[in-house]
Amino acid sequence: MSVSDDHTRLNADSAAIAADSDDSEVRATLAAATPLMLESGASLGPFTVAYQTYGRLDANRGNAVLICHALTGDHHVASSHPITGKPGWWHQMVGPGLPIDTERYFVICANVLGGCMGTTGPKEINPATGAVYGLDFPVITIADMVNAQALLLDHLGIDSLFCVIGGSMGGMQVLQWAASYPERVFAAVPIATAPRHSAQNIAFHEVGRQAIMTDPEWRHGRYLVEGTRPRAGLAVARMAAHITYLSEPALHRKFGRRLQNREKLGYGFEADFQVESYLRHQGSTFVDRFDANSYLYITRAMDYFDLAAAHGGVLSRAFAGTATRFCVVSFTSDWLFPTAENRTIVHALNAVAANVSFVEIETDKGHDAFLLDEPDFVRTLTGFLGSAWAARCRSLGP
């Protein structure tokens, strides 16, 4: 279980890369010679990217699938999480014989820039000062995350991806990939996402950030230096956000107005209701695995995302001339990234006559449905990836 760069050198052959492709995490040091220029104008480098791979890279290096994770996700896609011990967040979608079939594809997932699971972020040491970054970490954007991933692909010697796929913030990265590196993306699957973060979603993020920043233990972002943790603030941020990932019918089905460990109302402010108890649990377990400052940085990156604005206010220009095949997926009960937002992506792609499929999956499970085993979703992904793979094989030749 080596954590080293040696297996993934540019000149390594595919077998050597495949040797790393069990459940082990790998870390790469990137932008060592030239720092990465960030959208903000700041620069960053060298920095570390922690990533996981599954499956084997073909000799022609044509079967790589990049999975982009969501706000609080990480690169532990299909293997157990090192802190929680839970199965990977997309274990039902990624593996042998599953839609993202690791017997066919070489799957890569990297912790995003600004993250807290091994990739350089605000909780890491700033090599320039020898101290924890904290708020000295530069504000990063979705495009910065994608540029960092592109450096990782360079490092792995992968010119072109068979597919980039991800939901929510992962879907934003997919769109950014298709816009920034169209020649490196054969197929793109943005799921439950939007081409820009809506006012409502920015508002929810601001509630979360305020919960963190008004926690006295946050210490203006210096909590790691001062030996405190803004646990309460981060937990409240998670609780508020978690509601937005579900739906009213799903919450009702799961909890209704049922009471938690009691027969009647307590006439106080304990967690009388099961739904309160559930949210408190979600909040308190989240703080064990996530860094509060990372939460600030990553939510900010999502807020700043506006792909049309970066292309003269016309979203379709982001995809002009694209040869990428797209499959956009939304979920009926997702009110955080509703079908209408996903449809704006489809409209923009149709405006440039791109090859696009668009499916709305019927479910009452809300935004989180993309993480769950929805049969229609599985069939859609299997069908799309299967036909895109056949086209990929035709284009790569024998």
Add this chain to the structure above:
Amino acid sequence: MSGPTGAVRIDHLVIADMIAPGSKVLDVGCGDGALLQHLAETKGIDGRGIDLRPAGVKRCVARGLSVDLGDADTDLDDYPSDAFDFVILSQTLQATRNPREVLRSLLRIGRRAVVSFPNFGYWRVRLHLLLRGTMPVTSCLSEPWYSTPNIHLCTIYDFTVLVDELGLAVERSLTVDRRGRISHIARSGGRANLLGEQGVFLLRKDR
């Protein structure tokens, strides 16, 4: 609207005969994708589809077709002009809210359009209304009046008048009857409007 997989509908064969091999095709109202699949297999087309029924779209994407959930009445505006060699509207025109605008859009997006529709002038339809006095139900018009999606039915004659009015050219026009017999409208004169169960037209932009 969709035939069972394996069996190819006769009107699909007629439409396929009008599509040039290897062309870029948009099928508006593609249902479960049977026609797109047939065209991909027999003509090697680069095909896309749109349909407003989620179940059909899901089946299409699951079988590997590029299809998106959309509405012919509202979503054709998205597409750029001359983006496709052929745009197909198979048994869908009569279900649109604004057939005239849809027809215009087809020939903006595509260099050619193939339109098939049930002929309300078909003798069985006429006879049904005449003798029974109830809304006709035939193999092409299988739903009763209160649940049919077909809100803008027309005869072959009506359609040719609209095509004229829009300044479109008819390259080929056929009728297909229930036994799959094909007749050329140009050669059958006025009889096509009486004898054809459905009309299939290949249209071009300018006369």
